[in-house]
Amino acid sequence: MKVKMLIAAAVAMLLLGGGASQAAPEKSKLTLGVGGKPLLYYLPLTIAERKGYFKEEGLDVTINDFGGGSKSLQALIGGSVDAVTGAYEHTIRMQQKGQDIRAVIELGRFPGIVLAVKKSHEGKVKTAADLKGMKIGVTAPGSSTNFFVDFLIAKAGGDPKASSYIGVGGGASGVAAMEKGEIDAISHLDPVISKLQADKAVFILADSRTEAGTKAIFGGSNPAAVLYLKEEFIQQNPQTVQALVNAFYKALKWIDKAKPQDVVATVPESYYLGDRALYEQAVQNSLETYSRTGIIPESGMKSAYNMLAQFDEALAKANIDLKKTFDDRFVKKVSK
Known part of the structure; x- marks a missing residue:
């Protein structure tokens, strides 16, 4: 009887987890870098933090907020952070420089810039x-x-x-x-x-806050914020990466159903820039930008590369393998 109860409890936990990783994270204490956490570009990070999604996945995440995305990237390369929520383009530029950095979930489908x-x-x-x-x-x-x-x-x-x-x-x-x-x-x-x-x-x-605006600028979709890590870390800590992706996926699903008022009530008041009503309008302007699936489409990868190649001659001449910029295994697992 006890065995049956234990089995039932285990099945219930799996169902409630909605695809969450079955094994414990290899590294439960993590440091995550971001460049401008109050910006709506990084809203999924704040939601994952404020809603307790990291803790639900067995993670203790310390967030280091830097002055911009390039600084959080430098922190990852230097080893002072384990992961970064930053621009997808960095995975392309780092491949050119011999650094294997990979995105594992798309947070923004339009730049919002x-x-x-x-x-x-x-x-x-x-x-x-x-x-x-x-x-x-x-x-x-x-x-x-x-x-x-x-x-x-x-x-x-x-x-x-x-x-x-x-x-x-x-x-x-x-x-x-x-x-x-x-x-x-x-x-x-x-x-x-x-x-x-x-x-x-x-x-x-x-x-680029809307689909129409993004298409007018780039001719198609253009991935924005992602969660990216060193490939070496991904290989050594797959359950940790899965837990991170699970948390961010929950945040994306929450945002997809949220109203601007829900977001305003969840984030810190310091995000408002002194004007709650204005912040609510800014949220309304940005809700369309967030990823619905967590998957970067191939067309989006090409669009990001073409953007960089437009002004970076060295990158345009480099042999870039876009398939190595995004590891979709983790988001596909949680979305099943």
Whole structure:
């Protein structure tokens, strides 16, 4: 009788787990890097943390928030963090540099990045190429926000190297940099962009917060935030990676059904930039960007590569195997 009860309990746990890893994580205490945690680009991370999904998967995750995506990537390469929520493009650029970094779940299917220009330049700046000689704010040089504007400038026939890039961080500092006149344009994300729009400090030149906007810019989908790790870590700690993917998958499913008010009630008040109603609107503007499946489609991988190749001649000449940038085994397992 006891045996039957134990079996029934085990089956119930598996059903409730919804595909969660059956074995305990090899490494339960982890350090995860991110470049601008309050940004809506990284909302799935905050949801996984606040909803307790990491703990449900047997993980004790410490989150280190850096000034931008390039800095969290450096931390991964240097070994001070185990995993990163960052831009998919980094997996491509690192392969070019001989570093085997792989995404294991897609968090954002559209970048959600916006190129906005100081209001006083309206009429003068009509395309990204007109930013020549100007100061452009990005979360951090070498980050996805930097890549985005580099691509737009090159696409418009300009030279990305003819502009200056200023790291403004991932939160209120970006708003301050524009409103203090320290930059002429900004490539950034919500809620920063929505705040600048509300303050009538900028006009929008390119907007990838929606499917239509992303297609207009890239010609198709373009993966954004992902969870990526060193291939060596993935091979040595498959159950840990599975647990991480399970937690993020739960976050994506929660976001898919959430209303803006649900998100506002879940994140820390410090994310609001002092305006709860504005943050709620920013959430509404961004809900379309999040991945529905966690899977990066092949077309998305090619789109990301083509974006980088547009302005990076060395990468364009490199032999890049896109299949090695995304390991889909873990997300496929949890979605069964």
